[in-house]
Amino acid sequence: MASVAGVAVVMPTPEIRPAPPFVKFPDVLYNKYRLAILYELYAAGALEFVQLKADLKMRDGALATHISTLESSRLVTPKKDRYGARERTTYLITPKGIRLLREFFEHMTERGRIINE
Helix, strand or coil, rough: EEEEEEEEEEECCCCCCCCCCCCCCCHHCCCCCHHHHHHHEEEEEEEEHHHHHHHCCCCCHHHHHHHHHHHHHCCCCEEEEECCCCCEEEEECCCHHHHHHHHHHHHHHHHHHHHHH
């Protein structure tokens, strides 16, 4: 109970709701660059290395390292083919990558909704 100018005021008790359980996602998702790569591939379907590099404004080495991590987790897969005299690598998001990305964004959206209430 609070007091205002000597008058007792009953403060309403805020509604306390339990937070939804925290979902643990693979550590590979907790990186803004890897999330961006997954999202780009999800939105586009497939992209060449050079296009990902340009879209995300990343250097070759950094992008290659993050893609390698995503490949090791089986979230993206490379597809190599020949284009004229040169070989090009296109990356695709795997079904596992799609599922995890959707679950991650749904979870984070729900957390954001709860915070904004």
